[in-house]
Amino acid sequence: MDLKSVDANVVESKADFLPSTSRRAFLAAALSVPLLGALAACGSSGPSRSGGGGGGAPGAASYWFLSSQPQESIRTAAVERFNQANPDQQIQYTAFQNDAYKTKIKTAVGAGQAPTIIFGWGGGTLRSYVDAGQVDDLTSWFDENPAVKDRLFPTAFGPATIDGRIYAMPAEVVQPVVLYYNKEVFDKVGAAPPQSWGDIMDLVPKFNATGVAPISLAGQSRWPEMMWLEFLFDRLGGPEVFEAAYEGEHNAWSHPAAIDALTKVQELIKADGFVRGFSSVTPDSNADQALLYTGKAAMMLQGSWTYGGMATDGGDFVSSGKLGYMNFPPVDGGTGDPSTTVGNPAQYLSIYSKATDEQKEVAKKFLSTAVLSDQEIKEWIDIGSVPIVQGTQGQLAGSDDADFLEFIYRVSTEAKTFGQSWDQALSPTAAETLLDNIAKLFQLSISPQQFADNMNQATSR
Numbered sequence: 379m380d381l382k383s384v385d386a387n388v389v390e391s392k393a394d395f396l397p398s399t400s401r402r403a404f405l406a407a408a409l410s411v412p413l414l415g416a417l418a419a420c421g422s423s424g425p426s427r428s429g430g431g432g433g434g435a436p437g438a439a440s441y442w443f444l445s446s447q448p449q450e451s452i453r454t455a456a457v458e459r460f461n462q463a464n465p466d467q468q469i470q471y472t473a474f475q476n477d478a479y480k481t482k483i484k485t486a487v488g489a490g491q492a493p494t495i496i497f498g499w500g501g502g503t504l505r506s507y508v509d510a511g512q513v514d515d516l517t518s519w520f521d522e523n524p525a526v527k528d529r530l531f532p533t534a535f536g537p538a539t540i541d542g543r544i545y546a547m548p549a550e551v552v553q554p555v556v557l558y559y560n561k562e563v564f565d566k567v568g569a570a571p572p573q574s575w576g577d578i579m580d581l582v583p584k585f586n587a588t589g590v591a592p593i594s595l596a597g598q599s600r601w602p603e604m605m606w607l608e609f610l611f612d613r614l615g616g617p618e619v620f621e622a623a624y625e626g627e628h629n630a631w632s633h634p635a636a637i638d639a640l641t642k643v644q645e646l647i648k649a650d651g652f653v654r655g656f657s658s659v660t661p662d663s664n665a666d667q668a669l670l671y672t673g674k675a676a677m678m679l680q681g682s683w684t685y686g687g688m689a690t691d692g693g694d695f696v697s698s699g700k701l702g703y704m705n706f707p708p709v710d711g712g713t714g715d716p717s718t719t720v721g722n723p724a725q726y727l728s729i730y731s732k733a734t735d736e737q738k739e740v741a742k743k744f745l746s747t748a749v750l751s752d753q754e755i756k757e758w759i760d761i762g763s764v765p766i767v768q769g770t771q772g773q774l775a776g777s778d779d780a781d782f783l784e785f786i787y788r789v790s791t792e793a794k795t796f797g798q799s800w801d802q803a804l805s806p807t808a809a810e811t812l813l814d815n816i817a818k819l820f821q822l823s824i825s826p827q828q829f830a831d832n833m834n835q836a837t838s839r
Contacts, residue, residue, distance in 0.1 A: 428472040429454065438468045439494035439733070439740040442483065445473035449550075452757045460748040467740045469495075487512050487730075494733040494741045500537025500546055500726040501803040508540045513728040517544045519742060526746050531766045533796035534724035537803065547745045548724035551763040552790040553682045555605050555721040559702040560695075563590055563676045571702060575613070575642065575709040578677075582651045585676045591653035593646075594675035596661035600813040603820045604800055605679050606646075608720040610639035613709035617718065617795045624803055626839030631830040635712075640819060640826030642709070647820060657821065664691060671695035679706070681721055682786050686762050689779070696779075703782065705789050719789050720797040724766045759783070764790065804837065811836040 443453045450473050457471045472493075474482060479497075486492045487507065496513065498504060507513045520527045526547075527535075534548035559571055567588055572578045578592075585592040596602045611619050615635025622630035630636075646652070653675055659665050661680075664687045669675040671692035678684075685703075689696040708716040727749065729741050748754075750767055758765045762779050764786045774783040790796065801809035815832050818824040824832070 428470070429458070438470050439737040439744070441469050441471045441495040441497070441741075441744075442479065442493045443471065443473055443497045444479055445475050448761050452754060452761075455757065456748050456751070456754050457744075459751070459753065460744050463747075464740075464743065467743060469740060469744060490732055492730045492732070494730055494737045495744070496728040496730055498546065498726050498728060499722070499802050500724075501798050502805040502809065503802075504537070504545055504726065504728065505540050506805065507728065508543075508545050512731055513545050514731050514738065515543050515545060516547065516729065520544055523746055529767055529769075530750075531723070531768060531790060531796075533790060533793055534766045536796065537723055537798045538726050546726035546728040547749060548766055549727050549749050550725040550766065551758055552724060552766050552786065552796075553722035554719040554786060554789050554793075554796070555608070555679060555681050555706070556685075556703050556786075556789075557677060557679050557706050558670060558684075558688075559677045559704070560670055560673055560675070560700060561702045562700045563673050564702070571704055572677075572707050574707050575610075575712075577707065578651075579646065579649065581676070582646070582649050586650055590673065591669065591675040592650075592677060593652050594659070594666045594669040594678040595652040595656040596659045596666035596680075597652070597656035597817075597820060598658055598660045599662070600817045601799070601801060602661055602666065602680065603816050604813070605681075605720070606643050607639060607816065608797060608800060609679070609706040610642055610709060611636060612718055612720065612797060613706065613714040613716065614639050614642075614712040616714040617797055620797065620800065620803075623833065623837050626837050628838050629830075629834050630837070631833040632827075636830060637826050640829055644819065644822060644826065647822060667691070671701070682764075685779070685782055689762075703785060715794045717793050718795045718797065719793045721799060722802070723790075723796045723798060766790075808836050 441457060444450065454471065454473070457469050461468050483492065483496065483498075487496070487510075492512070496507070504513070530548050531552060534552070535544060538544050538546040538548055557572075563585070564571065567584050567590075569581055569584060570577075572581060582592045608620070615633060615638075619630075619633050619635050622633065623636075653659065653669060659669070664684070666675075666678055666680065667684055667688050668691070670678045671688050685696070685701075688701060692701075695701055705716070705719060708714075727745060729738055733741070750765055755765045755767055755770060755773065759770070759773050759777055762777070762783070764770075764774065764783050768791065771784060771787060774780055774787055777783050797803075801812060804812060812833060815824065815829050819826070819829050
């Protein structure tokens with residue numbers, strides 16, 4: 379399945395498309411479920427399938443999640459193992475295609491008919507649930523069960539935390555944004571991977587002179603452009619710059635580091651740093667990846683989920699070692715920590731506040747015993763993903779993609795902070811305004827100050 383086109387919750391759709399170690403591994407997992415479920419996973423609406431025990435029993439908890447494969451098989455297996463081990467505490471599950479789920483869950487929560495376990499991405503949407511009293515505060519539960527919390531990546535808890543309280547269980551896998559590069563193209567021009575923003579700017583004319591685009595960018599969707607700003611803001615001013623905007627502080631987007639970041643990205647555009655016609659390049663067709671692995675572009679800033687696409691579609695690009703990858707380099711004069719990263723720290727499971735006490739107990743037992751169990755960890759690694767569990771380096775080392783997975787593990791665990799994708803962190807309304815203004819910024823139709831003014835109006839409280 380391809381990444382879908384962006385909307386106000388676009389990065390929520392990205393979050394579920396993870397890398398696979400190979401096309402064979404993907405197909406094996408996908409074909410292990412009934413045909414009806416697999417077909418509906420690529421559809422445009424409705425639940426793919428339902429299951430789980432308990433029938434209409436009063437104590438049965440409910441759980442909705444996404445139907446894309448091979449992830450659905452892993453989620454389904456976790457529920458079915460739990461139900462088998464707990465015949466008196468059952469969970470009924472329903473898998474939805476992405477767009478259908480986002481519509482369904484929003485309606486269900488608002489109508490007081492949400493599932494016991496709410497699958498989500500934390501950040502702005504979770505905050506809206508918290509403000510409306512629709513999800514339980516899990517802080518005390520985590521305090522009473524320190525082993526549950528302590529085994530997970532500490533950076534995963536940021537998007538689950540609202541005003542110092544934890545309202546969701548981090549789950550599944552980590553997905554940082556990575557600066558990829560084509561080693562073969564770099565070798566042809568005698569260049570080394572960039573160690574600073576200045577290096578990136580210096581590489582631009584070198585690659586352009588050889589007819590190779592310096593950077594591939596899928597600008598038809600706005601979120602790949604957003605990644606450049608996320609790193610520039612962070613490297614120049616640290617995570618505090620966006621945090622102030624997220625908190626709605628007055629004129630937060632006009633911070634000097636923010637204006638500097640906005641200016642720098644426009645300087646890169648004016649220098650022809652991105653592939654010509656980037657506004658028509660699509661991520662849903664993996665066109666940006668193709669530019670990199672065919673040698674038509676030298677670099678690409680994208681999520682870790684794109685590794686699987688390059689491994690399966692790029693011939694021997696990955697297997698022969700032509701793909702390079704690194705964390706985003708420091709920016710000259712910036713005060714941000716170069717160890718930090720941005721992207722999707724995890725996926726998140728909340729407990730619906732209006733569920734019965736019995737249903738909530740079932741949900742908590744599921745969170746503490748079934749989510750990221752040893753078997754589930756193995757299944758995530760088998761499809762080329764890094765679970766948000768500490769101490770899995772040995773298991774990653776046994777993967778066909780060990781080098782990349784160990785890199786993702788190091789970046790995610792050693793990061794001083796792991797910034798959540800902006801359009802997940804902000805409210806849906808503010809996120810749409812953000813994406814619109816990012817598109818205008820990259821088209822050079824607004825100035826950095828105009829961008830800042832527009833965003834200050836959208837986020838100030």
